Amino acid sequence: MEKINPREINIIDFDYPLPDDRIARHPLVDRDQCRLLVRRGDGSIEDHRFDELPDLLPSHSMLIYNDTRVINARLRFRKGDDHDGALIEVMLLDPAMPADYAQNFAQTSSCCWHCFVGNSKRWKDAPLTTTVLIDGRNITLSSTRVGRDGRTSIVRFDWDASDVTFAQVLQAAGELPIPPYLNRATEDSDSRDYQTVYANVDGSVAAPTAGLHFTPRVLADIAERDIPRRHVTLHVGAGTFQPVQTDTVGEHPMHSEFISVDRELIEELANTTRRVIAVGTTSVRTLESLYHAGVAMLDGNWDGEVGQWSPYEPHDKWPTVNESLSAIAAYMKEHNQGTFIASTRIIIAPGYDYRLVSGMVTNFHQPQSTLLLLVSAFTGGDWLPMYRHALDAGYRFLSYGDAQLLLKD
Numbered sequence: 001m002e003k004i005n006p007r008e009i010n011i012i013d014f015d016y017p018l019p020d021d022r023i024a025r026h027p028l029v030d031r032d033q034c035r036l037l038v039r040r041g042d043g044s045i046e047d048h049r050f051d052e053l054p055d056l057l058p059s060h061s062m063l064i065y066n067d068t069r070v071i072n073a074r075l076r077f078r079k080g081d082d083h084d085g086a087l088i089e090v091m092l093l094d095p096a097m098p099a100d101y102a103q104n105f106a107q108t109s110s111c112c113w114h115c116f117v118g119n120s121k122r123w124k125d126a127p128l129t130t131t132v133l134i135d136g137r138n139i140t141l142s143s144t145r146v147g148r149d150g151r152t153s154i155v156r157f158d159w160d161a162s163d164v165t166f167a168q169v170l171q172a173a174g175e176l177p178i179p180p181y182l183n184r185a186t187e188d189s190d191s192r193d194y195q196t197v198y199a200n201v202d203g204s205v206a207a208p209t210a211g212l213h214f215t216p217r218v219l220a221d222i223a224e225r226d227i228p229r230r231h232v233t234l235h236v237g238a239g240t241f242q243p244v245q246t247d248t249v250g251e252h253p254m255h256s257e258f259i260s261v262d263r264e265l266i267e268e269l270a271n272t273t274r275r276v277i278a279v280g281t282t283s284v285r286t287l288e289s290l291y292h293a294g295v296a297m298l299d300g301n302w303d304g305e306v307g308q309w310s311p312y313e314p315h316d317k318w319p320t321v322n323e324s325l326s327a328i329a330a331y332m333k334e335h336n337q338g339t340f341i342a343s344t345r346i347i348i349a350p351g352y353d354y355r356l357v358s359g360m361v362t363n364f365h366q367p368q369s370t371l372l373l374l375v376s377a378f379t380g381g382d383w384l385p386m387y388r389h390a391l392d393a394g395y396r397f398l399s400y401g402d403a404q405l406l407l408k409d
Helices: 050-056 101-105 166-173 209-213 216-224 263-271 281-299 321-334 370-378 384-392
Strands: 035-039 045-049 061-066 068-070 074-078 087-097 110-118 128-134 137-149 152-159 201-204 229-234 257-262 275-279 339-344 357-363 403-407
Touching (some): 035 384, 045 050, 045 384, 050 216, 050 403, 074 137, 087 101, 087 152, 101 166, 101 201, 137 166, 152 166, 209 357, 216 229, 229 263, 257 263, 257 281, 263 281, 263 339, 275 281, 281 321, 281 370, 357 370
Parallel strands (some): 068 201, 275 357
Antiparallel strands (some): 035 045, 074 087, 110 152, 137 152, 229 257
């Protein structure tokens, strides 16, 4: 069979009709009572409930989830001394100075971020200010646009309290950025609903939504089945909501995202005989990026980022998973690193060969999205029957909707 060239894929082939009333605006009260579609390697489809997941996971498997936490990344300012002018919305994307997430959140007095700016044309050079109440004190927060990078701006934030961190500023002044396709304002309930129960590391502007279905009860049942759980970190960027707006996939630029994986897990994955089940497309992207980072190290051209098309470049002999991940572990030992930190622009589309992941828990994704391409690559291009079944059977779609368990066999 001729190998698919992902650059030549027409995105219109990944369209499907999604009625507005099938987009879940809120999650179920009991997260683990949502529906779960199971698709096995032979293409068979079963209907289940999410709290049945522990019994549906293959024996001798390992569950890997993304422990990122969504930050209050949306800040609103009004122009004018009386703050009664045009509304300017600043959406944080990733830290610019310091570029390290943890260091940036710990900054006092000032920091810089790459941002999307809403109503950008109305914001000239003058700083925008707002008053924030933190620990009973009124603190002035100002934002100044100090540069531009294509569609994004570099914004410096300053606040007049040297004992207050930027994390505290965001908690008090920011708003949780729910997905635009929910077509509603953020509600108080979203601060709970739009975080996984295991969220731990601040940095995302969107939730790894496959994890939203997990509850302490489901996690306890998984543990009882002797299925280990491990975590990785990928800070989800706003680009996850961006549909492919070009005719072919090859013209679509993937956004860069931060990944972090402990050396102990990399060493475990290099030698495990367990089946790796990834929770969410972000965990899939992180795990598959690890393999290609190791390949780059073996080839002597690792530069800190997994490129969009690096998995599709010609290679005389692809290394084994053990060889690739062992290269990363050796590199980390040599440089005395306990955590592997990198960025990835990987695009997983039909024509991609999965290396680590043999199963995934995921949601139902937007038409013409890179996430749908990822699912198609996993199912050998057989994504449409699942989505037709889900539409016919009344499943709920997108971030707050129902879930899928996709298995290789």
